[in-house]
Amino acid sequence: MVIEEIVLCLRDLKKNYGTKEVLKGIDLTVHRGQIIGYIGPNGAGKSTTIKILLGLEGDFSGKVEIFGEEVTEKNIGYKRKIGYVPEIAELYDNLTAREYLTFVGELYGMDFQTADEKAQRLMKVFGMEEVYDSRIASYSKGMRQKVLIISSLLHNPDLLFLDEPLSGLDANSVMVFKEILAVLAAQGKTIFYSSHIMDVVEKISNRIILINDGKIVADGSFNELKAQNMEGTLEQIFNQLTGFNEYKALAEEFVAIVQEV
């Protein structure tokens, strides 16, 4: 039996914002090559977890290890092997794609030429070679998202954090990107995929973690979850586990109000 390499390890992770407890003890071990679907309702603590893993948030209790290194404010070396697509498309959009991507590449320790050449080729694959020297501010939402995706992969990371990475992409690009993820995972990259679109999570992840109110409430492959919860789709499992079952009533109320005029 092959000993699976541990990429990420959380032990009793807790975090407060003032008096509000956002994470109430998360325990999680992630192995190499997994695609983790990290889901949960708004405010459950998904983004907070990712922020802690990226070293954006300090002041937590518990142990956080990535590639066997403990995540602290001083330790920045592990970030070299991480790629990140944030939920909100935050980038310096006054720069051109060339300027932004080479800048990010250089921050990850690549030299300018390599980063430039690689970025240009990746842009070409996404069909954006003409706008490589235009400012990102003039891009459409999908194009910005593609730039973010390229910037997260430019340095060939081993661990990827993707927060709603498909937002704004058209159906064809979504297919390309899903395939990219599958190939990356097959080559041993680990992917932490966070999204609200359950169908996609259901299809691409080989392990799903559902977090609700700061705690992990479900952990396993889609089939395992299905067997445990007797529900047909991930969406239904999600509704059941987060205790939400009034969607029909709410929808009816909504439409009734719309029709009042």
Place this chain on the structure above:
Amino acid sequence: MKNFQTLKFLDLFRRIFESFGIDYPVMRKILAVKLTMDGRRTPTIFNQQAKKKKKPEENGFIKSLGMYVLLSLFLIPIVVFGQNYLYQMSILFGIVMFLVMTSMISDFSNVLLDIKDKGILQTKPVGRKTISAAKTVHISIYLFFLTAAIAGAPIVAGTFKYGILFLLLSLIGLILVNLFIVVLTAIIYYFILRYFDGEKLKDIINYVQIGLSVSIAVGYQILGRAFSFIDMKITFSPSWWQFFIPPIWFGAPFELFLGSHSNGYLVIFSLLALVVPVLAIVVYNRMMPSFERNLQKLTNNSGGGKRKERRWKQWLTGVICRSNEEKVLFRFSDNMMRNEREFRLKVYPSLGLSLVFPFIFMFNEIQMNSYAHLVSSKWYLGLYGSCLMIPNAVTMLKYSGKYKGAWIYKTAPIQSLAPLYSAALKVFIVNLFLPVYLILSVIFIGIFGIKVIPDLLVVFVTAVLYTIICSNYLKGTLPFSESFEDAQQSGGAKILLALLLIAVFIGIHFAVTFIPYGVVMYYILLLVITIFAWKQAYKTIWNFQ
């Protein structure tokens, strides 16, 4: 990306940065990116065709330094004439502090309060130290240029007169002053952020910006007049309250080393000038982590907004708006103008000026003659000063920080967009012009007596007419549909011409005061013209697509 001269200069100090454990090449790259971005403006969606031709990249800030250089020439006499170092240098440092602080708050707030950096830079393998060093150097580069522009000329002049020791003291003093200001600003933000949420902070910054720009403009007016009063031979009498006036700390070393006086007070002041900035930095470093944490508040808006029911506004909407569409758009424009910070920032300072200008003229008059003379004169025409803000405000109506929301006009089933424009103008008159006008009117009636009421009414109608003329003449696109970043390009010459028109109105009004019942007749005539003009304008100019 350009290779910036500033960064080449910075390369000389590479060793120093590295000895503090900063990754210099990375810091340099971050700075290059920041400087590149500073020189660019984001394009507008509505204007893309118009601005196809690429303009050379220019840094608006560096360009604006010319103003400061001009101002600095007026500071030379303060430094060169007179022999009271403490007094002269305190004034110089006071002015420098004030200008740098203003600039700090209005131009660098976005640097200090940047939260984008966190997501982009901190997720990369870049140390915190390097990121904060880049931030500090970024601000320092601008502070350097700013300080050089303001203090350069007077310091050079002073050096010629007082020698090299003066130069040395000045340089040290200016560096310390800048440190002090940066830290002070950061600490102020820290406390605001600690007790309020982000929206409140943005509001406070906004009002500070408005307040400062008004006081600068007024300050220029008063400064010029104040010179005649200043007696350069004021003797120094130390007292305890001077400990609380930082410019005096920084003025003290000059008296101590160059002047003939030396006493305990001066030594203490000089020490304060050295110790306080250093201490401030230590405190700042301690607070930095929790400051960064509080910065996160900028993104979330805790605390639900309050909805204020305003009866009189509802009533007014019914009175001055004819169609239903116009009422809707009136409420919309009302909300936009009251809530939009950038709009307030661009327009409120001129509101403040309008409020102050009439009095500046009148003080001049009082100085030359007497108060009794003023009361019997026709200086109540100074109320026209309140019209000064109209051209500026009318041009600003078309801008919005959230101009991209303007698609709503095109998708909504509105027949014509004309009511949008007239509604925006009505809101402007009610919300912005009327308060200034009323405050001034009350004061003017207090000064000149009730006999000027007809004249004041004439001014109001003229203002409305003037608004129509300005909106016709300075006509732009739809209200709230363009980015403020384009605002700088709109013609200043046009506004100047529009301002000249006020002089014409004043002239006519002045003339009719000599005719018996002239003012009343003029008033009726104006009223007719204004109503006619409004209707006419409604039909023709505002019906563009």
